Amino acid sequence: MFIKKRPSWALPHSEVTPESVYLNRRQFMSGTVAVAAGLSMPGLLSAAELPVPGEALDYVAMPGFSTDEKKTPFEDVTRYNNFYEFGTGKGDPARYADEMSVDPWSVVVEGECGRPGEYALEDLLKPHEYQERVYRLRCVEAWSMVIPWIGIPLADIIKRLEPNSRAKYVYFETLYDPDQMRGQRSLFSTIDWPYQEGLRMDEAMNELSFLAVGLYGKTMPNQNGAPIRLVVPWKYGFKSIKSIVKIRFQEERPKTTWEMLAPQEYGFYANVNPDVDHPRWSQKRERRLPSGLLSPNWMETVKFNGYGEQVADLYKGMDLSKFY
Numbered sequence: 001m002f003i004k005k006r007p008s009w010a011l012p013h014s015e016v017t018p019e020s021v022y023l024n025r026r027q028f029m030s031g032t033v034a035v036a037a038g039l040s041m042p043g044l045l046s047a048a049e050l051p052v053p054g055e056a057l058d059y060v061a062m063p064g065f066s067t068d069e070k071k072t073p074f075e076d077v078t079r080y081n082n083f084y085e086f087g088t089g090k091g092d093p094a095r096y097a098d099e100m101s102v103d104p105w106s107v108v109v110e111g112e113c114g115r116p117g118e119y120a121l122e123d124l125l126k127p128h129e130y131q132e133r134v135y136r137l138r139c140v141e142a143w144s145m146v147i148p149w150i151g152i153p154l155a156d157i158i159k160r161l162e163p164n165s166r167a168k169y170v171y172f173e174t175l176y177d178p179d180q181m182r183g184q185r186s187l188f189s190t191i192d193w194p195y196q197e198g199l200r201m202d203e204a205m206n207e208l209s210f211l212a213v214g215l216y217g218k219t220m221p222n223q224n225g226a227p228i229r230l231v232v233p234w235k236y237g238f239k240s241i242k243s244i245v246k247i248r249f250q251e252e253r254p255k256t257t258w259e260m261l262a263p264q265e266y267g268f269y270a271n272v273n274p275d276v277d278h279p280r281w282s283q284k285r286e287r288r289l290p291s292g293l294l295s296p297n298w299m300e301t302v303k304f305n306g307y308g309e310q311v312a313d314l315y316k317g318m319d320l321s322k323f324y
């Protein structure tokens with residue numbers, strides 16, 4: 001019999017991980033990272049630097065919400081990331097995201113709703129059962145993965161927060177903490193932190209929208225957006241904002257990070273669409289990871305990333321080349 005250690009929010013009851021145990025694990029991990037950073041070339045981690053898996057979570061599998069395509073291996077899911085708060089290289093998040101502390105964590109809820117306030121993450125999650133959903137993730141850069149997420153339907157959490165009739169959009173914000181996020185300290189960064197995203201209310205309430213707290217059966221690795229991140233599988237990956245600290249219900253459409261940076265390249269909707277090319281590259285195909293020089297694993301990109309049956313109705317009558 002062994003004892004599983006979990007972050008406080010991952011526990012079904014009010015048992016809490018002793019701080020000393022937690023700190024030791026952190027010290028161990030940051031030690032590993034520091035040694036590795038001194039030796040390796042920019043780029044991906046070597047096998048010796050494999051990310052430490054998280055703690056096991058209880059969940060129910062949701063085959064009706066899952067693809068049976070081959071899953072992208074854990075190593076690729078956790079070593080090839082976009083999380084600019086930790087650098088722009090694909091290997092930077094795996095190398096540096098453990099400089100961020102994710103326990104305790106709280107989420108501020110504000111705006112047009114009946115239950116505003118600052119919630120400890122465990123209180124936001126407690127009443128809900130975790131599900132596993134295997135979704136495709138299609139990055140706007142034309143690569144994709146298949147990831148088994150653990151989490152809660154976004155709609156279930158939103159309902160508890162009681163949005164009112166003026167709530168037309170939901171806004172999300174990532175942690176801003178340059179002390180812990182080296183990309184936010186970078187003089188080269190063009191992003192106006194914090195990272196911000198948003199959904200129309202009906203998109204947020206769609207059955208596919210998911211708040212993930214883990215992957216591959218374990219708590220979320222920091223580089224994938226611990227301790228809680230959005231997953232909207234029919235949209236380009238940049239909509240799936242990581243490490244969320246704020247949820248706001250509002251009447252106005254929020255400005256989002258990539259839209260603010262390059263509005264002609266990245267729109268608010270960002271629905272996966274092979275018929276609307278990025279100004280600098282085609283969106284007709286994607287590289288399904290793992291992908292190498294000899295087997296790049298190109299495949300056709302499908303409209304709404306293959307989730308049209310669930311979401312096409314949301315955009316009836318809209319010109320998707322205009323609302324990209």
Ligand SMILES: Nc1nc2c(c(=O)[nH]1)N[C@H]1C(S)=C(S)[C@@H](COP(=O)(O)O)O[C@H]1N2
Pocket residue numbers: 077080081082083084085137138139140174195223224225236237238239240241242243
């Ligand atoms: N806060 C924050 N969220 C983010 C990003 C980011 O840089 N910062 N990158 C986005 C992009 S471009 C993608 S493709 C996905 C990647 O998620 P993954 O690393 O878990 O595969 O996260 C998205 N969420």
Ligand SMILES: [Mo]
Pocket residue numbers: 082138139140141236237238
């Ligand atoms: Mo992306």
